[in-house]
Structure formats: structure tokens, C-alpha cells
Amino acid sequence: MTAKIAVRGLHHEYVNPFTRERVTALDGVDLEVPEGEFLSVVGPSGCGKSTLLGILAGLIQATRGEVLLDGRPVVGPGPDRGVVFQEFAILPWRTVERNIAHGLEIQGVPKAERATTVKRFVELVGLKGFERKYPHELSGGMKQRVAVARTLAANPQVMLMDEPFAAVDAQTRITLQEELNAIVQATRKTILFVTHNVEEAVFLGDRCCVLSRHPGRVKALVPVSIPRAQRTWKLFTSDHAFDATKERVLKLVREEVSGGEQV
């Protein structure tokens, strides 16, 4: 069975505009993501995880290597790969419901159907009552909920999430993670989730992909065996298996961080 996402020999270089040096962001990444899996991608700063996501999204053209979705190569951005960005990328001049509807509008979905779909997703992300609000009236957490709803509503094959909860406060972050878990169970999408927060990666992922420090390569793939339906933060802090997995991933990441530190 073909993996949903397949990355083979991915290599990416670019020229740093300030220092004029050639930088290798990714150095031979091989990865396969089966359908319906939630893959967390972690690694130290600068390991290229956001670059990886950018390439998968089609926003960056890799210098070498293959990226396949359902066996077909990825060429440019498109609605088959939905992206939730780190910074708030919902349009400030559209209300919550018009932002969520945006992908559907683009796809030419008729108005009535759009309205029902939007309603469903507004409720899914818990923003009922805020449909007519503008982004500047919302908190950071709410804005990201809109972003997630917008991406989901467009019904992509795959969801790519680039540190979506990095810009929110810790408390909201926990809430959003638990909500995302519920959404994942409900929709069973294939998701690639980039984060620098190890706990978040383990809490959310079916597997954790640890990237090595710059230049990035896949260092390890760590499965998270706790059934998703049981995952809560309370469990996370108390359950032994959860804790052990977290420690393992943390150790792997730390190795990469300290490996790069200058003594």
C-alpha cells in the first residue's frame, strides 16, 4: 500500500541573503507517512523542520529529492495539502465565518452548502457565537482555531501544521492540543505536525520524528503507543508509558542540541 506521504532523499540548500553562504537545510531526509497517521516532527532549532513542511506544502522547491502524495509528486501549493501556519494567517478583513469558508469559496462550493459546512466547523473548534467577529477581536488561541477550521473545512488530503500553537500562551496551548486530539479522532486526517516542544509532539503524535541538528536528517522515529482516545494532559503527567516515551524523545533531541553546543 502506498504511503500517503513519501519523502525520498530530500535535500535542500539555499543562500543566506545576509551572509551570502550556502546553507544546507535538509541533508537526505527519507520518510513515509501512512494514511491517517499523526506524525509529529521535532528537533533542535535550525534542524530544518519548517523547511521540510514548506517543501511538503509546495511553498518551497527542494533542491534535490522526491516528495510524493499518494504516489504523485508534489508541485506547488494546493488544497490537497492544507496548511496551518505559525503566525496568524487568517485574513484580518474577513469575519470568522468568511475566513473558514474561504477554501470552500475557492473550490466553488455553493452558498447553502458552504454555510452548513462552516457551521459544522465553527462548532467543531468551539467558536460558536463568534461567527461575525473580525480577527482583531479574537485572542491568539481563537485565531488559531479559525485557522484550523479553515484548513479542515477545505477538506484537504493531508494537514501540515507548522508550530501552530507556538504563539499562544501555555494554558491556551494545552486546551488547543486537547481539542486538536478530539478533532483528529473525529476526522482521521493524515497530519504532519512540526513543533519544537517535545511534550506537545509526544502528546499529539502517533509517531515522533526526531530530526538531527542542522543539516537536518531523520534521526529517529519513536512510536507513541497510548491510544488517542485516552490521551489527556492529566494522563500525560501521570502515566508511566507516556512519560517514558517523552523522556526518550527528549533525550534524542537533547543529544542533537548538545552535539551542536560549543564547549
Place this chain on the structure above:
Amino acid sequence: MRPWLSTARGALPFVVLVAAWAAVSGAGVMPAMFLPGPGDVARTGWEMAKDGSLWVNIGASLGRVLLGVVISVPMAVAAGIVVGLNRRLASVLEPVASFFNALSGIAWLPLAITWFGLGWASVTFILWNTIFFLVFFNTLVGVRTVPRIFEQAVRTLGGARRHVILQVLLPGAMPSIVTGLRMSIGFGWRALIAAEMIATTTGLGFLIFNAQNFHQTDAILAGIITIGILWLLTDRLVLQPLERWTIERWGLVSSS
């Protein structure tokens, strides 16, 4: 980026523009008198520079701007602060200042001519009032929008009124004042050119309007180019650094 490279890059569009100009005028689409080529204009400009007429007029225009700034700005800032300190006065005078702002500039010329006759006094008056009202209005608004908490902080440190003015209100209102200054010189420069066309016999405005009388289009174009260059230089070498030196240095506003 290396400085000479970026200058070259900045100059390229103008090089292309001048080339296009040369092509249009050379193609003979219009009679030579109507659209002289860059070569003719440059020659005329050079002659005006050599015989001094260019410098005299540049000096007259710039001198008036300088005079206008030196007279108006201290007055306007002082008045803006004084009025801004009194809440009641400020809220009443703000719309008045806004009205005079709307009126400023060339609309005063006939009145100025009535009072001062033709000549440099009328023209300077126009400049004065353009700069004064805009800077006054901006100072007023700037002072009023300084967060009260800064004033309170200085007061609790034992500051007297003069400390509040010099250490809180003036710096706090600075972004607004500098913006006002920049805008007012922009408006003022334009009003100046227009006023020089009508009311006086020196200055760049006069130069190009007079040249029109004799259909000396090459002199007109040389004058127009000089006006544009002077304004860009003033903005680039004086106003923007001023903005940077005050506002950005104090981290009050990010540059556009």
C-alpha cells in the same frame, strides 16, 4: 549591499526614464520647442548654473523655506504645548487648528498680497502659515496623546511643571511633531513654488513661470528637475534623518 551598487540600482530607473525621454523627443513626435530633449535641457541647466541665475533662484527658494521653518517651528511647538496643557482650551482649539490647517497655504496669498504687497514678505507669510498651523496642530495632538502615566510618574518623582514639559510632553509629542514638520515642509514647498509664480520675481517658481512667458521649455524643464531634486534631497538628507534621529532612536515608532 555595497553602497555604490545600491546607488546604481536606484539610478537605473532614472537612466531608463531619461533614455525614454530622449527617444520621444528625438522621434520628432512633437516640435522641438514643445519637448526639448535631455541634452538641450542639460545644456540650458548648465548655462543657468554658470551664469549664476540657477543658484540665485535656488538660494531664494531655499532661503524662504529656511526662514519659514526657523520662524514658525519654535512658535508652533511652544503654542501647541501651551494649549495642549490646558484640556479645555485644547479640545476647543483642536477643531479650529484643524480648520486653519485645511486653509493653509496658497489660499492666503491674495490676503497676504493685500497686506504685504508683492514680494518676499507675502511668500514667506504663506510658508509661515503652512508650517505653523500644521506643526501647531500636530504638537497639540501629540501632547494630548502622551499617556498620562508618564506625567504622573515624573510628578511622583517630585517633578515640577517644567520637568513635565521638557521631560515628558516634548519627547512624548516628538513623533507627532516631527511628522508634522515633515508634512508641513512638503505642503510648504509646494505652496512656495505656486506663490513664487504669482507674487515675486525670484525663486524657482518664478523661474519656471517666467520661462513660460518666452516659451523657453528647456528652462522650464531644467527648473522642474531642479525642484524635484531639491525636494528629494531635503527629504532624504534632512527630514528622514531627523525622523530617524528622534523617533526611531527612542523606539517610539517603527520606520515605514
Place this chain on the structure above:
Amino acid sequence: MSRRETAVTWVVLLAAFLAAWSLASATLPVPPYFLPPPTAVAAAFVDLVAKGILPVYVMESLGRILLAAAVALVIAVPLGLLLGMSRGVADFMYPILNFFQSVSGIAWLPLMLVWFGFGEKTILIAVNYTVIFPVLFNALLGVRSVPRIYVNALRTLGGSRWRIVRDVMIPGALPNIATGMRLGLAYGWRALIAAEMLVGANGLGFMIFSAQSFHLTARIMLGMAVIGALWLLLDYFVLRPVEAATIARWGLVQR
């Protein structure tokens, strides 16, 4: 401060101002045409309105500036957006537009006089030029200042080029366009008055300028008041509401 207090202060200040003016007018050792009293200005107002002269002048000037506004909206905004979309073109055009923007239409007037003579065409060209360039320049800046992330978000939703222009570029550039319009019209209104003085056979600029040659100072003051008031009305009832309806509603900050 209560509304009543504001009103009272207003009345007091206005009365004081008028009183001082009348006093100065009556006592200053200058020819009578130097400083006509407020009553003379009021009389001139009544006179010119009754004769239908003032309304005509107002319509002439307003008509010209509104035409320039319409031209800027229809031509300069789309053109600016278009030029702004390509980074290369925008970078190239930036210094040129900056230069042309800083040279007022009035500076071009002498050349226009040689080409078209002392007529309506010359005035219109000068005024339209003055309004168009700030709008064009700012529209271009507006497009370039739209955060790249919004464009990327639309691309990942499958948005076409046209979608991106419609849903991201135009709304994103709107604050700058509004600024450009405000600035362009401010410059334009003043350029209009100047052009009417220099070229004119009609309009408010002509009215106050010709009044000066006959020492009709009350008429000059009246004209000035009308000029200022008209601009305030334009700004208050047209430009600001547009800004408020878009920018304030979307919480966008404008610089």
C-alpha cells in the same frame, strides 16, 4: 468636560474673536480695505449667494477636484496595484514615482501652459497629476506591504492568481490606498486653488485672486473661509468614513 461647558467655551471664544476682529478693524491705522470687519464678510456672503455667484464658483472648484478623485480611483488605484504585484517592477518604479509625486502639478503648469495655453485643460491636467501620483505610489506600497503569509495561505487553499488579488492584495492595500487618496486630494485641492489663481477664469481660486486686484478684501476672506470649509467637509464626510469603514473595522493599523 460636559457638552454644555464645551459649547459655552466655544461661544465665548468665538465672541471674543469676533469682538477683537471688529475692534482691530475699526481702530487700526490702515486703509479700510486692509481689514474689513466680520460684518462685511457676512454681507459679502449674502450678496454673492443671492447673486448666485458663490455657488457657481463652488461648483466649479468642487467639480474639478471630484473629477480628479474619480480619475485617481479608476486609473491610479488599479495601476498602482498592478505595478505593485511584481517585485521587480515595483522596485523599479518606486524611485520614479517618488520623484514625480514630490513635484507638484503646479510645477508642471508652465509647461502645460506652453502646450495647452490658458484654459481648462491646463488646470485639469495639473490637478489630476497632483492627485494621481500619491494614490499610485501608495497603492503600489500597499500591495508590497501585504504580509506574504496571507498570500501563502491562499495558495495553500488553492487560490488562483485572481483570487489572491481580489481577496488579499486589494483589501490588504486598502489602508495605504486610503492614505494615498487623502494625501493626493489634500495636495490636489491646494494645487487646484493655485491653478485657478494662475490660469483661471473661474473657480474659488480665481475668485479670491481677482478680488485682490479690486481690494475686495471681504470677498477674499469669504472665499478663504469657503475653501477651508469645503476641504473639511470633504475630509470629514467622505474620506474619514471610508477609512473608518474599512481600516477601523478590520483593526488594521495605518502608518
